[in-house]
Amino acid sequence: MAKIRVRFAPSPTGYVHVGNARTALFNWLFARHHGGAFVLRIEDTDLERSKEEYEKQLLEDLRWFGLDWDEGPDVGGPHGPYRQSERKEIYRQYAMQLIDAGQAYFCFCSAEQLEAERQAALKAGLQPRYSGRCRSRPREESARKVAAGEPAAVRLQITEGEFSWNDLVHGPTRFASEAIGDWILVRSDGNPAYNYAVVIDDHLMEITHVIRGDDHISNTPRQLALYRALGWEPPQFAHLSTILGPDRARLSKRHGATSLQNFRDMGILPEALCNYLALLGWSPADGVTEIMSREKLIAQFSLDHIIKAAAVFDDQKLFWMNRHYMKESSARRLGELSVPFLVEADYLAGPPDEATLAWLGRVVDGTLKNLDHLSQLPAAAKLIFEYDARSIASGEQTRHVLEDRASREVLKLFVGELLALEEITYGRFREVARVVEKETGKKGKDLFHPIRVALTGAASGPELEKLIPIFEEGSKLPLARHVKSCQERLREFAAAAL
DSSP states (O other): OOOOEEEEOOOSSSOOBHHHHHHHHHHHHHHHHHTOEEEEOBOOOOTTTOOHHHHHHHHHHHHHTTOOOSBBTTTBOTTOOOBGGGOHHHHHHHHHHHHHTTSEEEEOOOHHHHHHHHHHHHHTTOOOOOOOTTTTSOHHHHHHHHHTTOOOEEEEOOOSSEEEEEETTTEEEEEEGGGTOSOEEEOTTSOBOHHHHHHHHHHHTTOOEEEEEGGGGGGHHHHHHHHHHHTOOOOEEEEEOOEEOTTSSBOOGGGSOOBHHHHHHHTOOHHHHHHHHHTSSBOOTTSOOOOOOHHHHHHHOOGGGBOSSOEEOOHHHHHHHHHHHHHHSOHHHHHHHHHHHHHHTTSOOSSOOHHHHHHHHHHHHHHGGGOSSGGGHHHHTHHHHOOOHHHHHHOTTTHHHHHOHHHHHHHHHHHHHHHTSSSOOHHHHHHHHHHHHHHHOOOTHHHHHHHHHHHHSSSSOSOHHHHHHHHHHHTTSOOSSOOOOHHHHHHHHHHHHO
């Protein structure tokens, strides 16, 4: 059996949509499971929309997503070039070969003529298809017209019959030849059509399996017709279901984040997105496991377990999975990942030093239970970086503490004892709490809630056990916004409210 070879062939006309990312992932998992090759090919024949910056972003996003490739435009390989814009001479040669063999012909029909044919077919209630008017033109005449500089497309001559294949997802699939007509291989401007270039490339790159979205099913008979004309064995095809939004419409920007860049900007971890997308349209052998590392996905991936039905993208399920992976990550890593979000919020001035990076790990760890993704960190950490005693004293959510006589009694004792300390640690804080508890008879929420409000300005939030060291360490670091220590906070609070 030939070594399995698959490809992911995006167009550099925008950011990588999650549907394309899932296609890339399934190809990559299939190749890695079978010890095969994963090829990255750039389909950039749309000269107007293809941009170098999109290709650069595409490669960067795929690497962030955790994919690598054995052959591609940046790593080379024995089947290059890997950009279609660099393969035009190859396409020209095969087009001429098909014309010489009588399998294809030059078409001189104008856009106006083709549109008139299309409208006539629609008016008659028929499926539009090319009439074949240039099919019978003598080859010598066509050659003279082309030599004279007359614009001409190249069309594949379709014979009667049907085109069928055993789709590895959908099973036996067939199309009648009447449904496709004599389609264009090369446009009159010399650029290859998608269905032409992809067949030439897949054959020359020795692709054994084409795994792609089911929006390509209608392209498959055209491609099979070309394989037949060239006398080549086609690869096996597997067409993946569409990804839908919660409203069951095709996933689009109106549903929110839809590209790898969007999720990266949100602070979704790549391993969480990889795990989540793998389960959109595929299930492991046991049908129930949800948390799966890349190694487990590779070990279990099989086209047999791809689901035909459309998959629905569920943000909340992704966030649940992301929370799991954030909890599994080291505080150091999360601290590093948090930097751009805190810089944007003006909490950090730039790249942190080692001490600040270690402290950021504590900040993320302390607020983790309130995060679905890291872009929420600035809001969750606001109580660390910002403190306004006057707002606490008059705030809707906090002034009740000062209006309650028992709470004021607790606060006065707590603040007095804590301000008398040379340095506040959580251990000393607990010692003071025991003293205040003994003197006031208050315990639990009645004891700790007032001091939480005084220290943080919030009625709820991270555990004080984590916050107190964060305040103390943060106050000594060179941050864009000074983090006030516990004693700075309490002095301001006492002046404003007690």
